[in-house]
Amino acid sequence: MRMKTISSLLIIISLLGFTNGYSQANNLTGSPYSLFGLGNEGNSNVGKNSGLGKSGIASDIESNINIYNSALFATIPKNRFLFDIGFTGEINYISNGKDNEYRGAGNFSSVSIAFNPNGKYGMGFTLMPATNVGYALIGVETEIEGSEQSYISNINGLGGLNTLRFDYGRSMSEKLNIGVNLSYLFGKIEENEMIILSNSQLKINKANYYRGVQFGLGLQLRQKNYNLGFVFDSPVLLSAYKDTHTTKNSDSDVLIVDKILNESIDDFILPMELKFGISTTVIKKLALSLDYKRRFWDMTDQSDNIGHYTDQNVIGIGVEYVNNKNSFKYWKRINFRAGYNFDSGYLEIDHRKISNNSFSLGLGFPLGHNNLTHLNFSYTYGKSGTTKGILVEQNFNTININLSLSDIWFQNRKYN
């Protein structure tokens, strides 16, 4: 009971801290490719999946929340309460073939709760970034027409979409779990452009606001040695509006040029998504998972000023090793994880897709008297883009830290 009180307190504290963090610019990426669309898909994650090459559509939830498939919420052990908070840090090494530099970003990234009150169904709530924007195009020099002078323009973008997600999973039989999920996507993406002349400046600050609702269906088929997972996520129409503030600065005189609020802009469509996953524990002490998903961008018929959006394929492979989760030796209880993820990308620039390959390693340290709580670390190294043409190559290093608290709740007191 005491642990329960403390856990509740922690949840409240972190939710408070979290909302606070969200009201700030949650800068979770430094990638120039986040300029396009609504930014990069977040590297933040709940539970342990970031150490498993972002795979796990068919993997059961035991003590780590897995939001890849709503049907999995039915696999939360009976009377279990789960709570997860995550931190994501990213260091990017960016190169255009000639020059290169490091960019870093990081923040408190996710919070999630899940529970199964009676063994029949499980549910969960998650708040986390869906996409991240964090780019800077600095020092672009352009000639002033009618003169031999030039001006500098600096552009930076920040913000991203967040998702508030509800999952519900129900056990239909020993072999079948089904689930539904509903996500509210919302967020602000800012682009700040600054035109710098020797004696004056123009500042254009655009803030785009998006919101939309997505629903999804999940399925888990349980066989003796393996599980299968299927997920359908609906396309999302994100309605959008824009605030623009334009100011100028001339010899230290500051003037407002323009202020347009609540201007309606084109809606953005996030595509339909189909996912398939398989997981198995056929080899002793090893859990394997393999996922494939496809996002149908072609159907949205959208493009950016520089590239076209095309269908995206993602493959994730993960392996987890635990020697003996009930051993008296601590190291034998540690979870060792590794994974690989290939993401074809959805942006095609100069007939090249900005694909992304990444490898991940993860550790899960059991904590607490019942080993249900885990402190999960993962490190991901990845590469996207290319230095060919106008493109840049980006090497990124991501650290995910998730604290996954787990406790037994909802038990009626038997000894009253």
Next chain:
Amino acid sequence: MKNSALLISLLFLLLASCSIDMEDMPTLIVGEEFTNSKVRVIKIDTFNVELSTFKFDSLSTSSTNRLLVGQYEDDYFGRIKSSSFFEFNASFFDIDTDAVIDSVGLILGYDKYFYSDTTKISTINIHVLTDFLKTDDEAFFNTSKIPYNQTPAATFEYYPSPNRDSLYIPLPLNFGNDVFQALIHDINNNQDLIQVFKGITVQPGPYDDASVIGFSKLNDKTYIRFYYKVPDEYGADERTFDLAISSNPLSCFNKIENSVPSSNLAPLVNQKINQNSQSTNNISYYQSGTGYATRIRFPSIKKLFDIPGDGTVLHANLQLKLKKTSYSDILPVIDPLSIYVVDQNNKVTDQIFHSSGEAFARLGDHNEEYNELFYNVPVLRYIDRKIYQSPIVDDALILLAKENSSTVNRIIFTDPSLSEGSTTKLIISYAIYENEDD
């Protein structure tokens, strides 16, 4: 173990609450082709600049701390003459009845201002006012007239030394004794004093061609001092009594006039008349004190709208060239100048302010090679107002010195058609931030 979980949780929260964010702006030019910026910047310096000269009917010259006295011949404006009128008061009136006057003098404290040639001998004539220093308006003007005794009470010749402390002008004892006796016997307060002694005017000599000098009005700088003795059992006690100018703004003013100006300026008989620079040898005139000012217009500025797309003026500098030989070390120009807007009748409607405060036209760096001097006038605010003005008003910019009514400095501007070297022109940086087809 239970507690260790809690401890780690708290540590984690602490870690999580410190977000990492490398604020430093990256410097690598990453894929500049990525930018979807549509901004274009254009520099334009072909807009017309129209200069003309007008003359203020009058300038308020009270509420100044400067007594401006002197006369010189100006190449452009003719004879410039400034004279000062002021009345006196005292802080106490109890002088011993047996006091005996020794001498009396007017002390004029320099305030360092001068214009034109101080190496030439100057005359000061002191006349007693025959009427009170009074006005129906709220101020005195450079044109106000107060009658005075045409015979000077004292005449004094001197070489001005504006960097010295003060000038001592001895006053005749008979003039001093009349006032002094009244002070002893009849005057108990400042009202009494004005009835007996209405004040003086300090006039330059009628044939002077020297300089105009600034003296301070402040009571520790300028005053009439009576030196007197009070007999006592040991002989005599030497004392002084001072009359100074009160801090009331209406206690003094300067009359500033120019006679026989050049024929270019002769038509300017009232404030509404403008003389275009093209009919005045491509120059326009400014002189503080006498009331000449240059009216600046940008008649073609609305053509900015011909540029397609949404745009804004980022920077607008009027480069205003001075006529060479119109300034020198003893004929300095005033820097900076405040910027005002006048209406079609040349009445001042408002002053140009920036977000950081008053806007100023300032002298640019002196171009040694061509010996050229320019004012840089920030005109962005005015142009922004002008291009959106509806209906169009025939207003204009003028530049005035802060001490416009207590100095006599001149500035001769050249118009754009004087094409020796670089000229007067309006230089605009214009940014288009939204194309029309969007």
